[in-house]
Amino acid sequence: MARFLVKRLGWMLLTIWVVYTVSFFLMRAVPGGPFSSEKKIPPAIKRNIEARYKMDRPIHEQYFSHLWSTICLDLGPSYKLEDYTVNEVIAQGFPVSASLGIFAMFFALTVGLTSGVISAVHRNSPYDLSFMLMATIGIAVPNFVLASIAVVLFVFVWPIFPAAGWGQLSQIILPAICLGAPFAGYIARLTRTGMLEVLGMDYIRTAYAKGLGTRQVVVRHALRGALLPVVSYLGPATAGILSGSLVLERIFALPGMGSHFIEAATQRDYTLAMGMVLIYTVLLFVMNTLVDLSYSIIDPRVEVEG
């Protein structure tokens, strides 16, 4: 276990270093630094400022000093937002994005698992067919199309949700559902397939034979075996929810990391964009590691390896 974690950490550091290096040199490849845009500054003053920020040094020296401050978790000031460092922007956006993501994941898991189990138990019933149709629609339709239709329906035509904003529970429900819907569909399909496979096994027959009720057999015996493909899907699902939040935060005007990232990208706020890319890389890595760990908890036959 400890070896697994250490090895994972090593890979994460390597990955982050690669991402960091590539983005650093890409950033420096763009002509014109932060001080060369709008107002013309006298050349002497500009030299002074650049010396202060070490921008007159050779590129490798800049790289190492910048790398060192990044290791010390200082991502530097934002290029475009006044009075903000990248760290502050992230600290503001992270809680919003995290709660949106957690709600979406919760929605995807509960809805996906429930409908998947019902579909498998009542195979080929109208429930099954309609659930699977809904799952296919949820997977095929891009989440921003889904969100736009949801906005038209549930905000304007039948106003039960507020259009945008942040702070109340009612404001998080609609974006979280739209964000989680494709993953709910996928989880439902995976659960159904897994359940169908497990329900045909001998130990399920044994469980029925010793007189257990359907509910107990399904929930206690079958679900645990059917859960494995779902758990291994959680890694990609996390990545999907991270990227999906970009769009949904924009549609619902939520002040999360995704909105800031898109803003940074369109405004060419390179330091902010780069800091965000690094944060997202770490997040994804941590989530994947957690998923791998939980995999071995659910199925004791699986041993974690680096």
Add this chain to the structure above:
Amino acid sequence: MADQIKPAGGDRSQLEYYADLLEEAQRIKGISLWKDAWRRLKKNRPAMVSMVFLILLSLLALLTPLLPLQSPSEQNLDDGQFLGPSLAAATLPLSKELADHDTAVEALIVQRNEVAPGPEQQQLDREIAALQQESPLSQYWNNPGPITRSLIRLRATLFGDWCFPSLCGTDNLGRDVLSRLFWGARVSLVVGIVATLVSLLIGVSYGATAGYLGGRVDAIMMRIVDVIYSVPFIFVVIFLITILSEESIRESLNDIGIDQVMIFYVVIGAIYWLTMARVVRGQVISLKNEQFVEAARVVGASPRRIIFRHLVPNVMGIVIIYLTLTIPAVMRFEAFLSFLGLGVSPPDVSWGLLVNEGLQDITPVKIYWWTVTFSGLSLALTLFALSFLGDGMRDALDPRMKNR
């Protein structure tokens, strides 16, 4: 050996025996993998319906310049904004304007041919070029290419001034949504196909090389894939596109003949090759110890030749499966980026961009539902059809993969 198969009896019966054998062999028809897959696919009704839909869609997108649609870029700010779907006939004064323009250009050319070579002729040349720039074709359409131009001219002779009515309404600048949907389909489909081909090219060669060479090279190449895999690529791509679309970089790329849309194809294709590389590598590893590879090696084929002439054709089945699953993923990603304003930029149109524009038309004051609904629906239907077809092809080509 020959004694063993020789049946009892004289030479005559042996001859007959061989004749029978030959006949029997001719009667047995081998079913190739593709025929078998096609037979299975034909039974899959949703997949077939999707295929017909997609073929129709691609034909329509290909022939869009020929269809009597309204102009996708001409704005009508007087009274044409936000008109709902209607059946009222519409016209585009195309034939008269085209004829006027052509006579004007011809008159200038005649004039140019009459004057002696010199500064006056050069002046006239410039005038002709300027006039050609102002053609009604460039006015109503956004930078049509030569083929598109001739198709539009053909359309003008076929249909005259008549156009389809605004079946899907008009948008905030009074442009016809139906026509924009058709022109957007071209961009969306081309992005899907070209980016997928880029990913195919990179993924297959990378995976096949790693799998065939094996050993340390394979380990290093696959570790690189692992590292890239764990990067949240959407964010990296957005970062990359941001930097590549910086004005001065864009200009220097333009100078060597790379335009914005091409960057887009390559960048998207360059991230979707990872799965392809893994799959191809696995297949190649299981194939590379087969006898036909050894035979090729014995007759002196180079590794390169073995990989691309002997191994790659054998993994095509599984590659096609992933291809049909990659195209919708890429189209979705294009729509996603265009929606965020980082992909295809106006005056080009794509479906993602149209959904984005449509979404901005929804305000608490008034809901202009048609702009977002029709673009969203066409995007959703196409992705729907593509994923059905992809699933169907996967089941047909590899029945073991069913329900995975």
